[in-house]
Amino acid sequence: DIGCGYGASTIMMAQAFPTASFVGYDYHADSITEARTRAQAAGLGDRVRFEVASADSFAGDGYDLVTTFDALHDMGDPVGAAQHVRRSLADTGTWMVVEPMAGDHVQDNLNPVGRAYYGFSTLLCTPASLSQDVGLALGTQAGPARIRDVVTQGGFTRFAKVAETPFNQVFEIRP
Numbered sequence: 001d002i003g004c005g006y007g008a009s010t011i012m013m014a015q016a017f018p019t020a021s022f023v024g025y026d027y028h029a030d031s032i033t034e035a036r037t038r039a040q041a042a043g044l045g046d047r048v049r050f051e052v053a054s055a056d057s058f059a060g061d062g063y064d065l066v067t068t069f070d071a072l073h074d075m076g077d078p079v080g081a082a083q084h085v086r087r088s089l090a091d092t093g094t095w096m097v098v099e100p101m102a103g104d105h106v107q108d109n110l111n112p113v114g115r116a117y118y119g120f121s122t123l124l125c126t127p128a129s130l131s132q133d134v135g136l137a138l139g140t141q142a143g144p145a146r147i148r149d150v151v152t153q154g155g156f157t158r159f160a161k162v163a164e165t166p167f168n169q170v171f172e173i174r175p
């Protein structure tokens with residue numbers, strides 16, 4: 001689970017899939033400390049661990065599933081992250097990317113949710129990306145076409161939007 005933050009999604013996945021093991025990675029050390037505390041409190045034992053690592057250099061290979069929840073657009077180098085996920089994933093594996101709901105054009109996003117997201121993007125997500133190497137600054141409202149472009153540059157060939165809510169959209173990405 002790349003860009004796992006406090007590990008909320010990692011812990012939920014471990015609870016939902018009791019025979020699977022999960023690793024959460026985030027480049028922010030204090031978040032990883034909190035994630036470890038939460039996993040211990042949830043009693044998940046050694047099926048879940050958390051490590052400080054950047055999206056373009058986390059450890060391991062042959063993963064069946066890589067997930068990125070609301071984090072790809074925060075990264076400085078999402079193309080580099082996509083290349084690294086591609087290297088780390090089993091050939092039969094899937095990368096699930098959850099991103100804020102957005103269309104491909106500004107006019108698609110001129111609604112209450114899009115307006116709030118443009119605010120978060122300006123004050124938080126875009127500065128976070130710009131503070132890192134490359135600084136691609138996708139922002140929260142990149143839209144499916146731009147996300148597809150990023151992961152295709154990273155070496156993936158299959159891309160589908162598989163779910164959406166008013167707040168999020170889910171992409172299934174495969175080698």
Ligand SMILES: C[S@@+](CC[C@H](N)C(=O)[O-])C[C@H]1O[C@@H](n2cnc3c(N)ncnc32)[C@H](O)[C@@H]1O
Nearest residue numbers: 003004005026027028054055069070071074075
């Ligand atoms: C909006 S938070 C989402 C956290 C978590 N996935 C969740 O849904 O609660 C974005 C996360 O991406 C992490 N992040 C940003 N750039 C990163 C990078 N290059 N490598 C790893 N993590 C990164 C941040 O530290 C932050 O925890």
